[in-house]
Amino acid sequence: MAATKTRVKTPATAKSGDGETERRILDAARTVFVRRGSGGARMQEIAEEAGVNQALLHYYFGTKDGLALAVFRESAAKLFPGILRILSSDASIEARVERVVHHYLDTLRAHPFLPGFVLGEMNFNPERMVALASELVSAGVPDAPRRALAVLGRDLALRAKRGDFRLITAEQFVVNLASLCVFPFAARPMLAHLIGLDSADWERFLDVRRADLPQQILNTLRP
Amino acid sequence: MAATKTRVKTPATAKSGDGETERRILDAARTVFVRRGSGGARMQEIAEEAGVNQALLHYYFGTKDGLALAVFRESAAKLFPGILRILSSDASIEARVERVVHHYLDTLRAHPFLPGFVLGEMNFNPERMVALASELVSAGVPDAPRRALAVLGRDLALRAKRGDFRLITAEQFVVNLASLCVFPFAARPMLAHLIGLDSADWERFLDVRRADLPQQILNTLRP
DNA sequence: TGTAGTTAACTAACCAGTTAATAAATAGAA
């Protein structure tokens, strides 16, 4: 076993079955962190959920924060990179909007607890976002989000010049897109309890949303 | 001193300066809970922030959860009731949209950490929303949100029939409104770190948003 | 033999909450 206090174990080799223990810990951690946030989650609870000894959590991930960051990282990876790729493609704005909305809603339908978790975690433990951003720097792609925005901004400006769209910055536009796709998932507890949206209502709500939202968003751009 | 384990002290009388100790505890708790979420917050930290002895937290609020619920309740009260009132008024839809956006953005500019806190808390401690909802029932106004939505829904339908707007349910419309107003605040850490939005950028971003968002939202309704 | 993975037991520190005593405020009687 290597030395440092916050050492993170490299991917497992043979015996553990190609990283199976690590996988199980990550899966369990995601389940527990999503349910309680990292502040409310307990390592022993995660160990039990994973069916492993608690010391293994430290063996593979170092500290609770190390584990929480690993879960945050993979959760955030479901929210951002795909969207940025679509937004900076060379398809028409109309097609991009439709693809983003569908990609976002379909992804989030498969992982409905993600937005609540990511938003909660990023607000209660700001060091998570700081760490992610510095990982981008380390990976040599610090500007990826900004470059995607620049591409999109150029296209939006071109269309505004042509009179197709009103003028809007890429930042505002992307925030509108993300707002309309992500917020309902994070706010679902409120929707459920304040206006009585049950599971079937929720699915219908999302169906309608998936169908209508692209056009609504394009409408925000009308002059 | 009354008996029960989860007893909550009623508002203070004379000596404590018209509830001053309680006020100080609530203020401190809000500060700490907003920063860390209730799972990550520590009672001794709140006591120090309030400048009181930790036992007083229990004296006035019973348990940590009792205190957390009190803070959640007053926080949620800044997010919902005012909006519902505006939305169910008899002003034109156009005026309602503008009023809601301005009310929301101005309120949240004064309390920028509210959305992150409320969304995080409601996802990590779902019993908060459950308790709030049952307080509405106890207060005899279980249907207030739904009634507001019904009023708005009727008006939206009328305008659709007239050909002014496309058909949309009040639920979808209100979620769009809330999404566009609230999400940016909850997502601010991400905006700051991924696309480098600093404080001055942020204020400008909100200024632009306040000015442009009403029309963008009304545009979503165009046929 | 050396290394990685796993276990059971352990531990210092932390945590939410309690307790008993004291101080301050209030209510009621004279």
Add this chain to the structure above:
DNA sequence: TTCTATTTATTAACTGGTTAGTTAACTACA
């Protein structure tokens, strides 16, 4: 108005249980 008993507010110290993390021994495998 004053006094006294009661109630409320506050304090310092305490506590049992929990927590993240550590340790030493063992197992499995190359």
